[in-house]
Amino acid sequence: MTTSKPIAIILAAGKGSRMGSDRPKVLFEAAGKPLVRWVIDALDEAGVVDKIVVVGYQAEMVQEKLSGLPNLVFAMQQVQRGTGDAVRSAAAALVGRTGPVVIVTGDSPMLRCESVRAILEHLEHTQAACVIGTTFSKNPAGLGRIVRNTDGSFQKIIEERDADAEEKRLTEVNMSTYAFRVEDLLFAIDKLTNANAAGEYYLTDCPLLLLEAGKHVEALACLDESEALSVNTLEQLANVDAALTAVRRKI
Numbered sequence: 001m002t003t004s005k006p007i008a009i010i011l012a013a014g015k016g017s018r019m020g021s022d023r024p025k026v027l028f029e030a031a032g033k034p035l036v037r038w039v040i041d042a043l044d045e046a047g048v049v050d051k052i053v054v055v056g057y058q059a060e061m062v063q064e065k066l067s068g069l070p071n072l073v074f075a076m077q078q079v080q081r082g083t084g085d086a087v088r089s090a091a092a093a094l095v096g097r098t099g100p101v102v103i104v105t106g107d108s109p110m111l112r113c114e115s116v117r118a119i120l121e122h123l124e125h126t127q128a129a130c131v132i133g134t135t136f137s138k139n140p141a142g143l144g145r146i147v148r149n150t151d152g153s154f155q156k157i158i159e160e161r162d163a164d165a166e167e168k169r170l171t172e173v174n175m176s177t178y179a180f181r182v183e184d185l186l187f188a189i190d191k192l193t194n195a196n197a198a199g200e201y202y203l204t205d206c207p208l209l210l211l212e213a214g215k216h217v218e219a220l221a222c223l224d225e226s227e228a229l230s231v232n233t234l235e236q237l238a239n240v241d242a243a244l245t246a247v248r249r250k251i
Contacts, residue, residue, distance in 0.1 A: 005099045006048045006120060009090045012036055012106030013056025013077040018233050024058045026106035027065055028237055031244035034065060035231060038109030038244070040072075045113035046120070048102055052090045056080050082200030083176075084192045091189060094182055100124075101185050103178040103203065109240055110227045111177065118222035119179040129184035129215035130207050132157070133177035135223040143228065144174035144204060146219050154211075154219040157204045174204065175223045184210055 016025025026036035033041075036053070043051060049071045055062045056077040063074055075090040087103060094101065100123055102116060119131045132154070134146050140160075145167050147155045157174050158167050180188075188206035191213075196202070207217045231237050 004097075005050060006102055007050040007052065007094070007097060007099060008043050008048045008102040008104060009087055010036065010039055010043075010051055010053045010104055010106045011083060011086050012062055013054050013059075013080055013086050013089075014107070015057040015080070016107070016232070019237070022058070024062050025231065027061060028231065030109050030231075030237060030241040031247075033109075035109045035240075036062070036066070036106040039104055039106055039111055040066075040069065042111045042113045043102070043104070043116060046116035048116060048120075052093045053106070054086045054090050056086070081194065082198070083203035084189060084201030084205065087185070087203055088189050088192070088201065091186060094186065097182050099182065101180045101182050103176075103180065103185075105176050107231045108176065108227065109231070109244060110224075110229050112224060112227060115175075115177060115223045115227060119177065119220055122218060122220045122222070123179040123181070126216065126218050128218045129181055129210045130188075130217045131179045132207060132217070132219045133175045133179075133223050134172050134219050134221045135175055135225050135228060136171050136221060137173045137225055137228055138171070140171050140173045145170040146172040146174060148172075148219070154207065154217050156208050156211075159204070172219070172221060173228065175227060176203075177223060177227075178203070180206075184215060187213070 012026040027034045051072045077086045077089040119133045123131045144157045144159045188209045192201045
């Protein structure tokens, strides 16, 4: 792996308990490919060749499915303690790297290569510590909202369960797609705490930690709303399968 080029961390450790199966969620198929392969292919098209896949639940199954792919290593999240902890599990594989780090989820098969390129280009152009990829959603229920200052600059990500009535009316949402400078990511991950009701380490706390440290953080509305299609149930999987099949027909 080339140390100065971008590298991606793909979060693929979750169980997907609402899918009604012992199969890891990222290995469910849509339009003929496992969900995580759609993500990997989008990263490849964006020029992000090196990848770290964070595995946990049924790790052996995920590793076996992906083990033949080039420029890919695995990191183990022993206990699922949140997205921040998952990224922390990959920290050792970042040692010695100088290029930017893209973080995506392994169950986001609608991710477009254009979105990945956009956040990487914005990171370089603005010299920010972190760029958060966002979109505007007609139905933001259940998604973390992007709160901005009066001048339009990024203030914080607020999860819906913690949002007040005014914040719930916001329509710009976090898409769990990020670009970080490697040194700033490692700094923020090291500062994370699990002082919350769930006792978990949240990746979404990292941008605020960077702001508090005097770093520059950007939120870029560059993702398409279709990329917000999530896969948490079999019904949602069917919706994504139909959407990806339609995209393939257009191609």
